[in-house]
Amino acid sequence: MAGTGPGARAEVDAVVVGAGPNGLTAAVTLARAGLAVHVYEAEATVGGGARTAELTLPGFHHDVCSAVHPLGAGSPAFRELGLEEHGLTWVEPPLPLAHPFPDGSAAVLARSAEETAASLVGGAAPGGAARDRAAYLRLVRPFLGRWWDALAPDVLRAPLAGPPRHPLLLARFGLRAAAPAALLARVFRGERARGLLAGLAAHVIAPLGSPATGGVALLFALAAHDVGWPFPRGGSQAVSDALAARLRALGGRIETGHPVASLAELPPARAYLLDVMPEDLAALAGDRLPERFAAGLRRYAHGPGVFKIDYALSGPVPWRAGECARAGTVHLGPTIGEIGAALRAVYRGEAPAVPFLIAAQPSLFDGTRAPDGRHVLWVYGHVPNGWRGDLTGAIERQIERFAPGFGERVLARAAAGPAEIESRDRNNAGGDIAAGRCDRLRLLVRPRPAIVPYATPDRSVYLCSSATPPGPGVHGMCGYHAARTALRRVFGITSGE
Numbered sequence: 001m002a003g004t005g006p007g008a009r010a011e012v013d014a015v016v017v018g019a020g021p022n023g024l025t026a027a028v029t030l031a032r033a034g035l036a037v038h039v040y041e042a043e044a045t046v047g048g049g050a051r052t053a054e055l056t057l058p059g060f061h062h063d064v065c066s067a068v069h070p071l072g073a074g075s076p077a078f079r080e081l082g083l084e085e086h087g088l089t090w091v092e093p094p095l096p097l098a099h100p101f102p103d104g105s106a107a108v109l110a111r112s113a114e115e116t117a118a119s120l121v122g123g124a125a126p127g128g129a130a131r132d133r134a135a136y137l138r139l140v141r142p143f144l145g146r147w148w149d150a151l152a153p154d155v156l157r158a159p160l161a162g163p164p165r166h167p168l169l170l171a172r173f174g175l176r177a178a179a180p181a182a183l184l185a186r187v188f189r190g191e192r193a194r195g196l197l198a199g200l201a202a203h204v205i206a207p208l209g210s211p212a213t214g215g216v217a218l219l220f221a222l223a224a225h226d227v228g229w230p231f232p233r234g235g236s237q238a239v240s241d242a243l244a245a246r247l248r249a250l251g252g253r254i255e256t257g258h259p260v261a262s263l264a265e266l267p268p269a270r271a272y273l274l275d276v277m278p279e280d281l282a283a284l285a286g287d288r289l290p291e292r293f294a295a296g297l298r299r300y301a302h303g304p305g306v307f308k309i310d311y312a313l314s315g316p317v318p319w320r321a322g323e324c325a326r327a328g329t330v331h332l333g334p335t336i337g338e339i340g341a342a343l344r345a346v347y348r349g350e351a352p353a354v355p356f357l358i359a360a361q362p363s364l365f366d367g368t369r370a371p372d373g374r375h376v377l378w379v380y381g382h383v384p385n386g387w388r389g390d391l392t393g394a395i396e397r398q399i400e401r402f403a404p405g406f407g408e409r410v411l412a413r414a415a416a417g418p419a420e421i422e423s424r425d426r427n428n429a430g431g432d433i434a435a436g437r438c439d440r441l442r443l444l445v446r447p448r449p450a451i452v453p454y455a456t457p458d459r460s461v462y463l464c465s466s467a468t469p470p471g472p473g474v475h476g477m478c479g480y481h482a483a484r485t486a487l488r489r490v491f492g493i494t495s496g497e
């Protein structure tokens with residue numbers, strides 16, 4: 001389309017700044033509509049939060065940011081793009097998630113809702129309650145098998161984006177999903193179910209009393225039952241490489257190692273889509289945006305940071321609970337009380353004494369990730385934004401609590417506090433991996449209350465990062481919706497909606 005019609009002056013039709021999952025999805029969505037698209041990426045490789053690198057020793061392939069992809073495997077945008085044709089293969093562990101307890105037992109989030117429900121009963125200390133089995137099934141059953149095809153398109157978009165496709169199902173989901181996790185947990189009697197639910201909700205890094213955190217837990221549980229929590233073979237870089245290959249096949253161009261400081265330095269284009277944080281949108285756009293709007297973007301609130309450690313191990317993690325050896329992801333923080341306390345601490349500005357940890361062990365199920373018999377482990381806990389301390393000791397004490405002897409298997413570790421997390425990807429401001437605070441409905445209403453949150457007062461400038469709905473995660477839906485908005489508003493293209 002470049003060089004024709006009203007945009008004849010433009011070298012390209014659209015420019016995308018940032019080759020994260022959302023920037024790349026936006027670029028592919030535009031290119032599929034026949035536009036000439038050019039992407040500029042600051043880092044040397046594409047992918048942003050979906051990259052893989054040898055962070056410790058040669059032959060050990062660690063996910064720099066995202067590792068586990070329940071949202072990617074079922075993303076309506078990714079499904080449309082046929083990424084499997086460009087080398088993406090999902091690896092599915094036998095169990096999506098294990099949630100161990102100090103007595104050596106574990107609750108599990110399995111592909112089957114029944115297996116999950118059964119694991120909520122029994123155990124020693126803390127125990128599960130028999131009635132929680134039925135309570136779990138009552139919670140998820142109305143949505144089983146309906147999540148990705150019926151609910152996902154309505155949930156993974158801006159809240160005011162128009163009438164839902166499945167209003168009754170969405171209303172039913174919304175009644176449960178609007179609840180804070182702390183309230184939703186009251187449908188259970190035992191610590192096993194409450195702990196499992198709290199661990200799922202903690203992925204958004206908001207206090208468990210925050211609205212809609214129950215919905216996050218429900219979303220992750222339904223994703224496990226409907227699509228699993230898979231890893232891309234070879235690491236999360238495979239998602240980004242497949243998106244980049246799809247873009248190039250459509251004629252799009254990507255320039256890496258090119259940080260953009262101002263839109264003025266970019267080639268003329270009819271649309272600019274920015275996979276950046278709101279304050280960076282204000283900086284890049286300069287006086288293209290009214291000062292009041294830009295000032296609002298500069299005030300955008302970031303959430304807590306993370307402290308992450310990637311390990312090269314001489315063998316698998318010696319988990320006490322056998323279920324953990326079959327799980328791709330393991331949550332370490334047994335009870336809702338402990339998980340809630342860790343989240344409250346970071347919101348008070350303190351590092352938790354006992355962190356809640358999210359761990360992923362891809363090499364158990366994907367032999368390409370580490371040399372024969374060796375393994376990688378990816379683990380992070382939450383800390384205050386910009387925190388400068390070292391959480392390594394607390395993290396390793398928490399792992400040893402559930403896997404005695406872990407320390408003896410460590411060959412090398414790469415620890416990254418908030419500053420290092422930000423230096424790996426400038427969108428992770430102060431170590432914030434969720435592109436903004438997620439408490440008090442900020443997950444849904446971002447970057448500011450607006451019917452079309454992707455648009456700005458300048459008709460040619462759009463925000464497409466996870467600081468827009470539906471928020472963080474490798475799913476590309478922010479980029480997809482931003483691109484569709486630009487296609488409609490700038491190019492008059494509405495087909496396929």
Ligand SMILES: Cc1cc2nc3c(=O)[nH]c(=O)nc-3n(C[C@H](O)[C@H](O)[C@H](O)COP(=O)(O)OP(=O)(O)OC[C@H]3O[C@@H](n4cnc5c(N)ncnc54)[C@H](O)[C@@H]3O)c2cc1C
Nearest residue numbers: 018020021022042048049065066067068260427466473474
């Ligand atoms: C430690 C960690 C663990 C995570 N775990 C998971 C997980 O297991 N599963 C999951 O689904 N998600 C996870 N996430 C979140 C996920 O990575 C992000 O939500 C997702 O990557 C956001 O995509 P994005 O395209 O909006 O932004 P990003 O992935 O951050 O990409 C933005 C890109 O834009 C580039 N950029 C920014 N500004 C400029 C500029 N001015 N000029 C040029 N380029 C620029 C950046 O270099 C970057 O490449 C994790 C994140 C982190 C950090």
